[in-house]
Amino acid sequence: MDLIDDSPAPSGNQPEYTVSELSGAVKRVIEGEFGLVRVRGEVGRVSRPASGHLYFDLKDDRSVIAAISWKGQVARMQVRPEEGMEVVATGRMTTFPGQSKYQLIVEDVAPAGAGALMAMLEKRRAALQAEGLFDAARKKPIPYLPQVIGVVTSPSGAVIRDILHRLRDRFPRHVLVWPVAVQGQDCAAQVAAAIRGFNALPEGGAIPRPDVLIVARGGGSLEDLWGFNEEVVVRAAAGSAIPLISAVGHETDTTLIDFAADLRAPTPTAAAELAVPVRLDLLAALEALGARLTRGIGQGVVLRRQRLRDLARALPRVETLLATPRQRLDAGALRLGAGLGLAVAKKHREFDRLAGRLQPQALRAGLARQRDQLTGKSERLTRAILRRVERLGDVLRPISGRLAPALARMLGDAGRKVAEGQRDLGRLADRLDAAPAARFVRLRDRLEALDRTxxxxxxxxxxxxxxxxxxxDGAVVTSKAAAEKAVALEIEFGDGKLAVGGRAGRRAKGEGESGQGSLF
Structure with a gap:
């Protein structure tokens, strides 16, 4: 039986690739042809996971390219892409073999034009305004003469020198500078942290808490000032408990922090002017007010003196006012002598009438009546006391009958307690006498046991x-080498000590044939 091979015959001389080989070849071609490209498009979906990398899409009306920026590249970006923003992305093309797709590794992103930035800025401004961060009711008044001024700006620029110079000319104040980056990727985070840091200073602490804050930066392009348009800066300015003056850019420059600040200054120098008044003007105004006060007091005194004179002329003369009372006094003095004589005569007659009634018989009769009344009251008082004593005796007799047995019981209980106390005292005395001897026996037994141990x-x-x-040589020897070095040896047994020769004795007797010395 013949075996039949069903495998297809090779068609032509085309080489065979593995999947990885083909993916690598495509990757090399794409990276070789598009090593550095600039792509213009609209930002689509934006995602930034916990790793810190940035994933987004670049699209136009017909195509979409996946784009990625690594964490280090994102940190160096001047402007971060946001969804709907038209940008020009600079990077290199590559492939992702795991998903058989190509993508753009973006190293930098720039807005496609001022129009895109302005559109994004307007969109952000509208969203923050809808939250109420720009409401006039939230703004706080700037103190007229602050003691401490906090400045958030770059410590090396001309802005801080202008502010300090203007404050020194107008009204010198204590200034705290929080150095920040006023441009670039770190600008927004540092400015927001500075505003929150000033607000976190405690009242009366080692570092004085500012009474007013100035966020300042010199002029620049829209991209240079973009850090002050970031949402984190706007929210920090709106949430500041310390009144805040924004002085970002020149008079024509407008950033979102200007809307959230309590007061906007056209320039940093103008911010210093708005923060403090002119000291010389205050002194001049104070002197003018003092002069006005002095003149007013003088004029008031003159007017009141004239008014007093006018009122005095309207009053009658003192002699006129006292004439009638003086006349009445003279008439009364004339009638006084006759009146006193009549009064004395009247009192004389009243005395004679009363003296006629005070006869000895009348006095004796009055004394007798008073004696009878006193005797009656004494008898009634005696009878009342006797009745009171009898009633108290009736009350006390039962009580005294119960008191004697109770007193006897109390005395008996006290006697028994005294007897029991005497018995307890005797037992305690016996125990106290025996305690030293028993303790001495226990201590002696313990000492003997310890001695046996x-x-x-x-x-x-x-x-x-x-x-x-x-x-x-008087020291305990624990090794052969130490014994050989000793001049004199002594061996202690259970029944006594034995002295033997040391190194000198061994040299006198000689050593054995085996080369080992004898101990004896």
Whole structure:
């Protein structure tokens, strides 16, 4: 029976590729032809997983290209792509063999034009305004004369020098500078962190908390100022508990932080002017107000003095006011002598009338009546006291009858308790007398047991079992080498010590034929 081969015969001389070989060949072709390309398109789906890489699509009206930016490339981007944004992406084409697809590795992204950036900016502004972050009711008043001013800007630019110079000219204040990047990828995160950091300073802490904040940057293009349009910066400015002045760019530049700030300044120098008044103007105004106050006080005194004089002229003279009272006083003085004589005569007659009624018989009769009344009251009081005593006696007799037995019982209980206490005291005294002797016996037994343990564990007992202790030159010898070096040896047995010759004795006797010295 013949075997039939059903496998198809090779067709022509075409080479055979494995899947990996073909994928690698396609990858090399695409990367060789499109090593560096710039692609213009609209950003589609945007995804950024926890790894930090950025995945998005570039599309036009007919095609879509998958794009990816690695984490390090994303950190270097000036502008990050957002969905709906028209951009020009720079990168290189490659393939992804795992899904048999090609993709663009994007190294940089730039807006396709100012129109795209403005459209994205307007869209973000509308969304934040819908949340109420730009409402005028949320804005806080700027303090008239702050003690501490916090400035969020670059420490090396001309902006901070302009602000400090203007503050020094107008009204010197304590200034805290929080250095940040005012351009680039790190700008938004650092500015937001600076605003939150100033707000986190405690009142009365080691670092003084600012009374007003200034976020400042010099002029630049829309791309240069883009960090101040980021949502994280706008939310930090809107949530600041410290009043905030935005001074980003020149007068014609507008960023989203300007809408969220409590006050917008056209330039950083103008922000310093809005933060503090002019000290010389305040001094001049104070002097003017002081002069006005002095003039006002003087004019007031003059007017009141004139008014007092006018009122004084309208009043009658003192002599006129006192004439009638003085006349009444003179008339009263004239009538006083006659009145006193009449009063004395009247009191004299009243005294004579009362003196006539005070006769000795009348006094004795009054005393007798008072004595009778006092005697009656004394008798009634005596009878009341006796009745009161009798009632109390009736109440106390039953109580006294019960008191004697109770007192006897109490005395009996007290006697029994005293007897029991004496017996307990006797037993305790006996125990106290016996306690030292018993403790002495226990301590003696324990000492004897410890001594027996010491003797048992001592090396003398070990020597009695057939062991010996070798000492060389007074020290215990535990090795042959130490014994050979010793000048004198001593061996201790269980029944005594034995002295033997050391190194000197062995040299005198000589060593054995085998080359080993004898110990004895």
């Amino acid at each position: 010491r003797v048992t564990l001592g090396y003398h007992e070990t020597l009695k079992r057939g062991y010996a202790v070798v000492r060389g």
